[in-house]
Amino acid sequence: MKRIFTFLFLFVFLSAATFAQEIEKQQIDRNGKPTFVKFDTKVKSVSKTETKAVLSSVFNMTKNDEYKSLRSEKDQIGYVHERFQQYYQGIKVENGVYIVHSREGVLEALSGEYKLINNISVTPSISANEAIENAKAFVNAQEYVKESEKSSFTPELVIVANDYNKHPKDNYEMVLAYKVDVYASKPLSRDYIYVDAQTGDVVHTNAIIKTADATGTAATRYSGTKSIKTDSYNGSYRLRDMSRGNGIITYDCNTSTSYTSAVDFTDVDNNWTAAEWDNAAKDNGALDAHWAGMVTYDYFNEVHGRNSFDGNGAQMKTYVHFDDSYENAYWNGSVFTFGDGASTFDILTSLDVFGHEFGHAVCEYTADLVYSKEPGALNEAFSDIWGCTIEYKYAPDKDTWLMGEDLGYVLRDLSNPKAKGLPDTYLGDNWVTSSADYYGVHTNNGPFCYWYYLISVGGSGTNDNNDAYSVTAIGIDKAEKIAYRVESVYMTASSNYANARTFAIQAAQDLYGAGSQEEISVTNAMYAIGVGEPYGGVTPPVSATYCESKGSDFSYEWIAKVQLGTFTKTSTGSAYSDFTSSAIPVNAGTSYAVTLTPGFASTTYDEYWKIWIDYNNDTIFDVDELVYDAGALSKVAVSGNITIPTGISGLRRMRVSMKYNAAQTAC
Structure with a gap:
């Protein structure tokens, strides 16, 4: 039997580029290109007029590459954010958007996705x-x-x-x-x-179309008696509020799937009573939808200065009674749609669900996160964040952190994601790796939702990485501004959890200053969900693709503990433990003691240990990058030393490997 078990780490720091002397911090993607660059304006100011030269230098662009300006926005604290779209030989590169952040004509940061393109033909072979x-x-x-x-x-x-x-x-x-x-x-x-x-x-x-989960039951109406805006038409009143943006209109699909045949809800005296509207057709659900649309618009306009979902006053069209017994709600890229429910749900027009769907529309016009894998999970997380926050503001009597509780069944619990089968730790328990649900977008949103909960109300505990954490509350009023800035200013289509940490810290610094309690809480909450180190630790690791370990059978033995200097990580019985979100601060030219401890289910076995560090950062563990070789089989812990070469700086990946009864390769 051949069994190999590995740990992964990243550590140290890296910076390089033509503008390196002005770069204070950067985050690198799997292709070695930065997803975030922060300039040190104290060293030298980089003028906004140098934008194209900076982009060309940072990405080592060729004559085939080009960035075209999409739009420029000025935020509430004086920053200007200009978005650039990547093109290759005149063809748009999907999701290749980079954002240039400046203030008073000086470049302060860059964020986004540069897509590395190898010489490809731009002439199609099919029609x-x-x-x-x-x-x-x-x-x-x-x-x-x-x-x-x-x-x-x-x-x-x-x-x-x-x-x-x-x-x-x-x-x-x-x-x-x-x-x-x-x-x-x-x-x-x-x-x-x-x-x-x-x-x-x-x-x-x-x-x-981004949908809400349909996993529960509901039996009540949600909004109570509210003041709503309507319009007078042909002697009656319609659910049309033209006082907000370019209007909020609520239509009746009459259980059809056609938007063009939908009609207005009307009332003769503008007093929409329960006697009239609480009926078998669930028409009072339309009143919830209309009121929810109004206060959701108000929330984004008043708190974030955003005029409707597109920022330009786009008309909000809402369609209720869509299809026959349809148990879902969604934003389809232009309108909001709500089904009546059936055996699982009642009508899906609760305030938090409306805020969730509106959040998808906001995302489409800001970060435009791809609806799959980590970007899709963050897309869903932001929608849950907005749904809960809007409910907190306009229905404080409800349970803020439960999604869909008015529907009679809680879809998700931001205060305790595991209660609903979601993970609260990145890559931890309940994390979905299969392709179902676009790689688990309605599940893997759990950690980021929990991060938002922690910075809002605080908390302490131990996560799935066995890391103890403590987060000081900063309150929803500050948390919402940080989250919105992350989504609307820094994130782009392919942003992932590692990017979320970088951008959240930067947003906290922008709004409340470097070293502020807000930055500390944001950082520690990311550590709580398993992304990066606590405040005062080191910069999180870069993302890169390495060969996968062949470790599989963990029923007999596993890596129980890795100690390098003062750094310690433990693991229980699992085939492959990925700690790339952890970092070990070390110094070049210094030797560090290492101790590696095996774990066994019962019988002890002979194990061989090796450690590699990818010093040249080429995503390959070369022969000369083997930094520790136990030299013999052992049933107990082994120890030795690792010396970091002089002249090494930057982030590097380390792999610790244990194999049964024989020496191993890195993979």
């Missing part, structure tokens, strides 16, 4: 019509929404990652593809389907 047919075959719906209802199928040539059905850590390439908008009515779905323009294969998908 647009072939791409449409392949996309429709992939969706395989019974019926599609008519072109008159905004489903044109008109494809756009883009360059996108061919990561469909791949694990987040798998390698991928950028390919030329047709982006096809496929809007199906039976069964309901709307997705961007990306079809490889050379092979015709589906290489990427992005759901436009």
Whole structure:
């Protein structure tokens, strides 16, 4: 039997670029490109006029690469955020958005995604019509929404990652593809389907309709008696509020799936009583939806200075009684839709659910997080955050941290994600790795939701990494501003949990100052959910793709403890423990004691130990990067020393490996 068990770490610091002397901090992606750069304006000011030169230098751009300005926004504290779209030979690079952050004409930071493209052809081998047919075959719906209802199928040539059905850590390439908008009515779905323009294969998908989970039951109405805005029309009143943005309109689909045939809800005296509206059709649910739309608009406008979901006063159209016994709610890219429920849910128009769906619309016009894997989980997390926060502001008598409690069944609990089967620790218990639900977007949102809860109300405990944490509350009024700044200012389509930590710390510094309690709490809450070190620790590790360990059978033995200097990590019986979110501060030219301890289920076995450090940062553990070799088999803990070479600086990955009865390779 061959059994290998490994730990992974990252440690030390790295900085390099033409503008290196001005760079204070940066975060690197799997391709060695920065996802975040913070300039040290105390050393030298980098003018905003140097933006293109900075981008070209940071990414080592070629003549085929180009960034075009998308839009520029000035926030409430004086920062200007200009978004740039990446192009390759004139073709848009999907999700390749970089944001330049400046203040008073001086560059302060950069954040976003630069997609590394190897010389690819931008001439398609298949036609647009072939791409449409392949996309429709992939969706395989019974019926599609008519072109008159905004489903044109008109494809756009883009360059996108061919990561469909791949694990987040798998390698991928950028390919030329047709982006096809496929809007199906039976069964309901709307997705961007990306079809490889050379092979015709589906290489990427992005759901436009983002739904709420449908896992519980409900039997009550939610909003009570509220003051609402309507309009007078033909001797009656309609659920149309034209005082907010370009209007909030609530329509009745009459259990159909057609938006064009929907009609207004009307009342003769503008007194929408329970005697009239609390009926078998659940019409009073429309009053909840209309009121929720009003206060949700007010929340974003008054707290964040955001005029509707797009920031420009977009009209909010809400459709109630969608389909017959439909148990879901969603934002479809242009309107908000709510079903009546059936055996599981009552009508899905509670305040927190409306705020959740509105959050998806806000995300589409800000970070535009891809609805899959970690970006998709963060997309869902932000929606839960906004749903709970809006409920806290406008319905304080309700339970703030429960999602959907008015529906009679709690969908998620931000204060205790594990209570509903979600993880509260990044990659911890309940973390989903399968492709179901777009790689668990409704589950893996748990840690980020818990992070928001912790900075809002505080808390202490021990996470799944066996790390004890304590977080001081800063209150929702500050937490909401930090979260909104992360989503609207720093995040881009492919942002992940590591980015979330970097951006949250930066947002706290922007709003409340470096070293503030807000920054400390934000950092410690990230540590609590297993992302990075506590405040006063080191910069989190970069993301990179390494060969996977072949460790599998952990029923007999495992790595129980790794000690390097004063750093200690423990593990229970599991095949592969990934501690890349942890970092070990070490000094070049210094020797450190190391002790490696095996764990056994019962019988002890002979084990061989090795440690590698990827000094040249090429994602390969080379032969000369073996820094510790036990030299013999052992049933007990082994010890030795590791000396860090002089001249080494930056983040580096370390792998600790244990193998039964024989020496091993790094993989």
